[in-house]
Amino acid sequence: MSVIAFYILTVLCIFSALMVVFSKKPVHSVLYTIFCFFNIAGHFLLLNAQFLAIVHIIVYAGAIMVLFLFTIMFLNLNAEVEPHKSNLLKVAAVVCGGLLLLILVSCLKGAENIPVNPMLDTQMGMVKNLGMVLYNEYMLPFEMLSILFLSAMVGAVLLGKKETK
């Protein structure tokens, strides 16, 4: 049951990720990204990480992508506005990306023999356990992330302020 769900989600996820790249209109790309995020949230659910799934939807689909869509609507980007890239560049990009894909695939082919760690707690994704881990073991990174966000916030204000000259 969950295997079938996994494959459906994965196919949809890869399809939407590809459509992000291939669709002509930026708005469609954004919408496919959102769809992709939903599929990833579905994967989280399959892993019994309900909190992560919901937060993923709230933060990514509900907040970040709304702002993204908002900006794209404001700029009114269309297929015609997009600058035309030379074919050589496209070929080069495809070759580079293809090489990375080749390396990853060829290396990951031998990856299926990794045993699943039986010590892992299946209840790990529950809010309570997550909170315990976050505020004990991962306290320092958690607090340091607030400095990261603070610096990003100060930076955004700095860049957003009007230049008084």
Next chain:
Amino acid sequence: MELFDLLIKLALVVAVFTIALVIAMYSTYAERKVAAFLQDRLGPNRAGPYGILQPLADGGKMFMKEEIIPSKADTFLFILGPCIAMMTACMTGVVIPWGNTLIIDGKAYIMQVTDINVGILFAFAVVSIGVYGIMIGGWASNNKYSLLGAIRASSQMISYELAMGFSIIALIMTTGSLSLRDIVEQQSGFHWNFLYQPLGCLLFIICAFAETNRAPFDLPECETELVGGYHTEYSSMKLGFYLFAEYINMFISAAIISALFFGGYNFPFLDKIDAPHNVITLIGTAIFFAKIIFFIFFFMWVRWTLPRFRYDQLMHLGWYVLLPISILNVLVTGAVTLFRNGQFHF
């Protein structure tokens, strides 16, 4: 037996869905009646006694109208918009606990479609997705008024989501659970949360108005400036979906407000009544619906009483007033919680 459980769930889903639709349908009627009452008019009174069949007539009219899709519009997204709006409006109902347990054949069934342990976040997530219906619809219409309406709607909803999220966080800090059922059960008797979180409750209600795009925050469809806002180009039942989604949202918001802050299906002197468990459950559910209907009335009352905000005032209120207050509320709640647990010493 499992089949029976499944059937019960199915019945519950159908019931919740139907009730939501019927209440939303009669909200449209109630809206006009309340407006009429507040403005000393009669309101709809032709279709049936007291105009009680008015919503049916409206629905019929919506279905019969001509379906127009602008030639420059993005057809797929144009249709998708109202679908998303309607879908997200209906989705939240599954996590709301409509009542206590019903005991059938010695087995307890909860009056809730599903009790996930992050219920409140689920509701919040669905609300945050709801904005896509409006944005997609507004953008796909390829109309400047629609686009402006959509942009207004999205920025308004994002701004107020922050304050709403903080007010929920403060609430969670007092309750210690993310499950809506736990939160409701903790309020048994008269320990309603609005007594412990008065500020959070007020903030939540204000933000709920903004999230449902109800007056005085109905800028996205502000007729005087934007013709019809995001649904300017819509006609027929697609327009109907948008309008209907708004009423369902209102119903759901009223339900969440009463569940989070006003005790849900609890009522004072619950334990004084000497009646079978199932009867008490049903009374509780009835009381829950009474609360919901009161809040729907409250929504309408406000709409016909207060004038609409100007857009900059709306943003100012959201960012400069509500957000700082809600953060302060979180801080104070945290300090008080620690103090009561004895982990905080002056």
Next chain:
Amino acid sequence: MLAEIFSFKKILPVLVFFGLATALYFNFNDWSTYHSYFYNMTTIDNFSIVFSSLLIGAVIMWLLMAGSYYRDENKITDHLAIICFALVGGILMTSYTNLMMLFVGIETISISMYVLAASDKVSLRSNEAGLKYFLMGAFATGLLLFGIALIYGCTASFDLGVIAGYVSAGNLPQMFYVGLILILSGMFFKAGVIPFHWWTPDVYQGAPTAITAFMATVVKAAAFASFFRLFQMSFAGVAGWWIEILIIVSAVTMIFGNLMAVSQTSLKRLFAYSSIAHAGYMLMAIIACNDMGARSLILYAYAYSAASIGAFAFLIILINQLQTDHQDALKGLAYSNPLLAIFLAVILISLAGIPPTAGFFAKYYLFTTLISQGYVGLVIIAVLSSLIGVYFYLRPIIFMFQHSNVETKLKISQSSLAFFALVTLIIVILGFMPQLIIEII
């Protein structure tokens, strides 16, 4: 810990200065102690202390230098705040023992840098630099994170010690190597090493000069400290596997960086390419991957940071007064500002690696370290490429001593002259007594 002490002081440069000095003091208080904090998230050892003192010291120097860049009181508060945040990130990068902390540290420093690179909002080049840096940096972060995720998938831990144990147990799955390659790519980007160096010249040139100075010193040192720590503590067990990559990359980086620098006429761009070349040298220390390597990396980082900060301080003055960073502007400097020219010459000589400066001994120590490990071919390439380096570092000096028709008199305040004297002093002292640093750990 010490990060929090000063991360909130941002009101005035003076306050920040004292905050940093306090941090430096507390930093040395932990000397020779070996503590790990917060469930082994960070570990303070001598390596991390020396490097975080380097970072703090560099920020103090930067602060002294940047005074002439920031006239606008309004701007400096924001910038200082971000600089302090970046420093916190840098210190995390030198003392982490958990991949999570590495990631947080790298992100903190990178995001601060993206913002600062674009902070000159009226300049198109600065905007370009910020955007380029951000887009590419985000991509590199993605690679790094993907690599960390794959490693976690194999080892089920972020802890460096646990990963090292897993590596030494042998029989590694393919996935581990993929993760390693991706982490390597991410680190290459952050360190500005070929083939992930394309952002460096544009960003270094476009960003405000003071910020470029910060990038060339603090960010680079932090990147290499974390690079070294990661590979020494975790992946030393599979050294045979990644060392070949590093040897090729480091050789190509040195040659390319130096060759490209030869044809540059803009001084800022010249220093950008020279920073790529220096990154190539510093990679050699990681190849050594032992205590000797650590020492030579530290010495090199100190020498390089001191010299670069001096060079960029000079560039700030030059650009402020002449609005150009073309090397022709240097003509006749030795006659109009003799003292400044001498200081600059010492700085450039140190960068080129000519005795008796710090740069020479850093290179010397590095090369002997590698020869003792048997990497003779790499050292020969390194020596040859530094000969190219000598050419383009000496060229500005020659320009300074040429007579020119245009009189380029730079107005230099006493304080900035004192600053240059300080930098020169550090370089010379380290040149005569490199054991100060080498024998410290």
